[in-house]
Amino acid sequence: xxxxxxxxxxxxxxxxxxxxxxTDLPIELISLETSQPRRYFDPEKLxxxxxxxRKFGIIEPLLVRQKGSSYFLVAGxxxxxxxxxxxxxxVPVVVRELSDEEALAVALVENLVREDLNxxxxxxxxxxxxxxxxxxxxxxxxxxLYRLDNEQKGKATNNVIGNEKQAQIKSVFEGLGQSxxxxxxxxxxxxxxxxxxxxxxxxxxxxxxxxKAISTLKNEDQQKTLLDxxxxxxxxxxxxxxRIKSLKEQxxxxxxxxxxxxxxxxxxxxxxxxxxxxxxxxxxxxxLLRLLSEIETLLTNTETSKEKEIEK
Numbered sequence: 001x002x003x004x005x006x007x008x009x010x011x012x013x014x015x016x017x018x019x020x021x022x023t024d025l026p027i028e029l030i031s032l033e034t035s036q037p038r039r040y041f042d043p044e045k046l047x048x049x050x051x052x053x054r055k056f057g058i059i060e061p062l063l064v065r066q067k068g069s070s071y072f073l074v075a076g077x078x079x080x081x082x083x084x085x086x087x088x089x090x091v092p093v094v095v096r097e098l099s100d101e102e103a104l105a106v107a108l109v110e111n112l113v114r115e116d117l118n119x120x121x122x123x124x125x126x127x128x129x130x131x132x133x134x135x136x137x138x139x140x141x142x143x144x145l146y147r148l149d150n151e152q153k154g155k156a157t158n159n160v161i162g163n164e165k166q167a168q169i170k171s172v173f174e175g176l177g178q179s180x181x182x183x184x185x186x187x188x189x190x191x192x193x194x195x196x197x198x199x200x201x202x203x204x205x206x207x208x209x210x211x212k213a214i215s216t217l218k219n220e221d222q223q224k225t226l227l228d229x230x231x232x233x234x235x236x237x238x239x240x241x242x243r244i245k246s247l248k249e250q251x252x253x254x255x256x257x258x259x260x261x262x263x264x265x266x267x268x269x270x271x272x273x274x275x276x277x278x279x280x281x282x283x284x285x286x287x288l289l290r291l292l293s294e295i296e297t298l299l300t301n302t303e304t305s306k307e308k309e310i311e312k
Contacts, residue, residue, distance in 0.1 A: 022061070024090040027083060030064055030071045035104050038077055038111055038121060040202045049082035058083060061092040063110075065103055071095070074103045075110040105132050112176055119208045120201050123187045126176065133168050142188060145169070149184045196224060205231050213240050222247055 062076035073080055074096070083091050098106065108129045111117060117125065130141045148166065173180040190208060191198070193215050200206045210230055217223045226247070230240055279285040 022094045023092075025064070025071060025093045027080075027088055027091050030062070030073055030080065030091070030093075032077065032080075033072050033074070033103065033107070035100075036073070036077055036107065038117075038125075040118070040121065040204075041078060041081060042204055046078070046082050046085060049078065050085035053079075053082055053086040053088065058088075058092055061094050063106065064093050064095055065098045066095055072103075074098060075107050077107075101132060105129065108132070118202055118204050119187065119190055120198055123183075123190055126172075126178075126183065126187075130169065130172055133172055134165060145180065145184050145188065149181065152181065194220070194223065197227060200227060200231065207237075210235070210237050210240055213237060213244060217244060217247060219247075219251070 058079055060076070060079065062080055063074040064071045065074050066072075071093075080091070108125050112122060112125050112129070127138045127141050130145075131138045134141065134144070136144070144165065148169065169180055173183065190201070190212075193201075193211060197211045197215055201208055201211050206227070211227075214223055214226050214230065217226065226240065226243060229235065229243075235243075279288065
C-alpha cells in the first residue's frame with residue numbers, strides 16, 4: 001500500500017464485504033483475530049440481535065479468511081457474538097484471501113460504515129484506518145491531522161505535509177462521508193478526556209457532549225461524582241451545566257476563603273517576627289532559624305517556578 005497504484009479506497013474495501021453467503025461453516029471453527037478493532041459491545045443490544053437470529057437466522061453473512069486449516073473472522077463480529085449467544089451450530093460465511101493489513105482495513109471499514117459505533121470507537125477506528133493508509137503510527141496520524149488543520153487556518157507553512165498525503169487523508173474521509181476538518185476539531189479532542197469519562201462514552205451510558213462538559217471540572221472527585229449522577233439520574237446537558245456552574249462557584253468561594261486565611265496567618269506571623277528577639281533557649285533558637293530557612297527556600301522555589309512558566 002506504499003505505492004499509489006496499490007492503494008485501495010474505502011469503497012474498494014466496502015466492495016469486499018459480502019452480501020450473499022457462499023457457504024456455511026461450523027461456528028466453532030471460526031476464531032477472532034487478535035487485532036479485531038472493536039472492543040465494546042452493548043450486552044442488551046447483543047441479546048436483542050441474538051433473539052432476532054433465533055427467529056430469522058443471520059441475514060448478512062460473516063466475512064472470514066482461511067489460514068492453514070483455521071478460519072478467522074474479518075467482518076461481522078457483532079453477528080458472530082450474537083450467533084454464539086443464540087447457540088447456532090453453523091453460520092453463513094464468505095471466504096476471502098486477505099493479507100493481515102487488508103483484513104484489518106476491511107474490519108475497520110465495516111465497523112465505521114455498517115455498525116452503530118460510539119464516538120470513541122469511531123474516532124479510534126478512523127485513526128487506525130488512516131494509519132494503515134499512510135503507513136505510519138496512530139500518534140503520527142494525529143500529529144499530521146493537526147498540522148494539516150493549522151495549514152488550512154494559516155497557522156503553519158503551506159504544503160509541509162505534501163500533496164499525496166493530503167489526498168490520501170481526504171480520500172479516506174470522503175469514502176466515509178465525513179469531513180476531516182470536523183473530525184480534527186470535534187472528535188480528536190475526545191481522546192484527551194480522562195479515562196473514566198472515556199470508558200462511559202465507550203459503553204454508551206452518556207453522550208459525548210455531556211461528558212465533555214463534565215470534563216471541564218478540574219477536581220477529579222467532583223468529575224466522578226457528577227458523572228455518576230448524570231448517568232443514574234439521566235441529567236440533561238442543561239442540568240449538568242447548572243451543576244458545574246454551582247460547583248465552580250463553590251470552589252471559587254473556598255479558594256477565596258483559603259487565600260484570606262493565608263494572608264491573615266502571614267500578617268500575624270510577620271508581626272510576631274518583627275517583635276521577636278533572640279531566644280535564650282539555644283535549641284529553640286536553632287529550630288526557629290531552620291524553619292525560617294525552610295520558608296525562604298519554599299518561597300524562592302515557588303517564584304522560580306512561576307518565572308519558568310511565564311517564559312514558556
